[in-house]
Amino acid sequence: MPFEFTLEAQDHSARAGQFTTPHGTLRTPVFAPVGTQATVKAASPRDLREVGASLILANTYHLYLRPGDELIRDMGGLHRFMAWDNPILTDSGGFQVFSLAGIRRIDADGVTFVSHIDGSKHRFTPEKSIDIQQNLGADIIMAFDECPIPDDRASVEAALERTHAWATRCKAYQSRPDQALFGIVQGGIFEDLRRESAAFITGLDLPGYAIGGLAVGETKPQMLASLDFTVPLLPEDRPRYLMGVGSPEDLVHGVARGIDIFDCVLPTRIARNGAALTRQGRINLRNAKYSASPEPIEPGCTCYACATFSKAYLRHLIKADEILAHNLLTLHNIHMLQTLMRELREAILNGTFAECAAAFLATYRPVGQPDPLPLPAIFSR
């Protein structure tokens, strides 16, 4: 079996494991930077390796529209096309269709939509999503799902039925043995619906499971409460993927609750807005107070940006709208999250996760969240 998940250590609900894929073994918990259009914006593959990235995500919807999944297949697949020979995960296209495209019709069979690029009309079905993902050739592929508004019960219920039927069809249709199809548990913030969805999706016996429909509008306490009752519904012997989550504090809270895989545009998107992640929180380098600072973003950080440049220089690049600013902040922000994940993983292996997580949360001030949210009670000793 090409995909094997082994748990190396468990510290209460936090887990450290290894997931083997055709393009290398992922050491979990792992954070995946997002390479929407077959490139993690403003970073080269060698940049990504340097900052410690092991898994990256690419978007099925975007690559289907441009340059086209068949072209990528003809060019040897996505790994070769973008020169990334480590593991790749593709989403199903579902979330992007619902959030970016102009929806024309959702029916039991699929979704008809218009491209956000040129207004052309397209249709995704579960089988089409798998066809595209098989053309792209990622190591981990996702079942086609519908991501509803998480606190609108009627919308969540309707999406649940389709998501389950579509997951069944994806499993039946998927044929490449070198790709692991993950199922997605939906259910919004409703415990009974999460229970129903987890029962159905895990019943498909897939090599991994994702929790979808979070970090899309609900509050942070709602998200953590949803994780508290959803993660235990997933089998221990399969990797668990929390989709679209990636702020430093959310990674800590997700790992604490037993999540193994994360992805998010946050580190790369805020980099392009001039914001950098530090151990104290997010800082905006446009701020005039950095104009003459000879210090790096984070003293002690070993990334190229911090080892080489002052905040004053980075601020100048941002103010002058220079591309190098995007590259350097992107490198730093991914490096920061990769370093955090490595520390959390080592703490789990050493049985010191509670201390490590608490120490991080004690100094890190999330945006708009003056007081840190608590770790699960089991870590309060």
Next chain:
Amino acid sequence: MPFEFTLEAQDHSARAGQFTTPHGTLRTPVFAPVGTQATVKAASPRDLREVGASLILANTYHLYLRPGDELIRDMGGLHRFMAWDNPILTDSGGFQVFSLAGIRRIDADGVTFVSHIDGSKHRFTPEKSIDIQQNLGADIIMAFDECPIPDDRASVEAALERTHAWATRCKAYQSRPDQALFGIVQGGIFEDLRRESAAFITGLDLPGYAIGGLAVGETKPQMLASLDFTVPLLPEDRPRYLMGVGSPEDLVHGVARGIDIFDCVLPTRIARNGAALTRQGRINLRNAKYSASPEPIEPGCTCYACATFSKAYLRHLIKADEILAHNLLTLHNIHMLQTLMRELREAILNGTFAECAAAFLATYRPVGQPDPLPLPAIFSR
């Protein structure tokens, strides 16, 4: 003396030399990429070293306006600010003021202008230009000059007088012993004016001389004819710098005529427009014919872009407006020019410049120039 120019070899009028500076020895002929705002656009210092850049140019006008030359001085100077510990050349600000800013008044003493960034009012004099350049701290600094329309004799004559008076003031005012002040010979396309200007400027006994006012609107044959009669007016024992020139064919023609130093935004600017320099000429990677090309930009090229990515992928990045496209094409284009300059230099050292230059010109098709311009007659053997 911190600045020493030694001629290693001469092949007819083409020269190979070494110019020592406080930040290392330049092997000439040398091409300098342009780092207008203290960054070569879309390239990091390590990128630049990797592709073989040794000298870079930064723009006094831009850095004076943003982030300010005094800030850069306070941050340890331009080398430290931008983390480039190899030689740097700053222009005088004159050309940028005349081409970018809104001119309010030119008088015998200097130029009053308004910033292209925020419309604020400023004044450059020869002394102010030197003050700024001394704050920046480049290895090579330029005398403040006026760059006129090259084929408008009245305008060229008026500029000549000011340029000469200002050069004298720059020499008198300049005080840092670790900076080499280069004089600029003006005179447009007029041989008598070039003769008059060269006589005056070389009479100042400066460590290097530039030819200004070319590549700013005259035809290619006019430019080469101007070089033919201007270069011999410059002393053999000082480096000769042709300002603003940097297409591959112009580099070959300039080296053939005895130029040692070049700078140009061309390789970096066209990169950001999706164009790549090859041995056959410039190609535009937006072209649909590259959409499924598995080949690199230039087979055999050892740059990171060519060693790693297909034209199909690069085209996709360009079409998708991805920052990585700018970085990769910038690297390739600078690498191409650095490689060309290294080959020309080696050919001069080996006494095979004519063959090397002719071989390059035989396959390289310049934009809008179907037939290659000839090398100077002395190379026709």
